[in-house]
Amino acid sequence: MRILLIEDEKELAAALTAALGKHGILTDHTAHLGDAVELTRQNPYDAILLDRRLPDGEGLRFIPELRRTGKDTSIIVLTALNAPKERVEGLDLGADDYLGKPFLVEELMARLRAVLRRPPSLSELKITAGRMVIDPLHVSVTVGDTPLDLPRRELLVLAALARRKEKTVLRSTLEAAVYNYEEEIQSNALDAHISRLRKRLADAGAEVSIHNIRGVGYLLKEE
Template sequence: MRLLLVEDEVEMARALSTVLVQNSHVVDHMTLLEHAREALRSKVHDAVILDRQLPDGDGLILLREMRDAGDKTPVIILTAHNAPGDRVGGLDDGADDYLGKPFLADELMARLRAVVRRSESYTSQVFTGGNVSIDLDHQELMVNGEVVTLTRREMLVLQLLVKRAGKTVLRGTLEEAVYGYDDEIQSNALDSHVSRLRRKLADADASVTIHTIRGIGYLLKGE
């Protein structure tokens, strides 16, 4: 998933980003409401993790703006403002979940999976076809019952191709899913990820293959 993290504390943001990346997510980090608003206009994020006490205002302001505009992107409030009244107010303003600091990383990951599952855009996160099983919730690919190890970006590529299996996925759409705003993208980086992923599928005798649609993108097909 591609996540928008709105957090102004540098150390907290760095720790959060590390955990999220380790769980195979792409993270766009913003420290101001103003910049978060700009990021949300891109419509590329699957969920938002939002602090409240930000330099240019309360994160709830952004949350209300999102809901008033009809933006239903799942939002988890992650904040030190954790009194019962704060939690009630945040949930009433449209938050999908509200978690106080300090928190356990595993709990945040579980809550993130839960709010995305409850979202209107959620579809089954388990893909099976032939001898292939892909559990996107747990970031696991199995072929013939054996786990095939993928890098984070290989899994992100596979995740989007699986969700759109049988349809061509544009290069630009894949790059949006794999790279954050701050990532440096080499001209052939995406092709390299796809090439390695294709080789791993072939080496495992997977019954799905990735086809190149020259000049357009890629297509995942079952054999």
């Protein structure tokens, strides 16, 4: 799962990014509405977390601007402006949910799962390949009835490949699924994730294999 966090409090943004990362969520962060608009043009996000008081204006202005582009990405407003009138304003402008600060990460995760269960997030339903079942909402993989414990980045690679099984996935697409735009990607990092993932899948009897399409990307096949 990849989300966009629009938040100008640096410490909160860093803490949220780290906490969400523990749940297998990749987070891009910006403090400015202008940058947020450009990021949504460049990247497909599963959800957006939006603050209201931002350096370049009222965060709620972002919602109709995003909708005008045809994107219906789920938006959760995270803000200290939490009076009933303010919550109604945010929801009426098109937010999918509204959560007042301070909040528990566990509640935010529950709300994320809730909005992603709604249409149009049908692409986030469980993915099956071979004997595997991948649940992106709960960040889990099972092989048969046995849970397969994977590091976050390997799970993100696997989900991106399984979602497009039997089709070649470009290296750039896989890297975008695993790293946020601020991270520096080492030249062999993706190959190392794939190598470890192959062994884990073989050991678990997942009945899938990952093939290198030289110079292009990777392809996951069912055996």
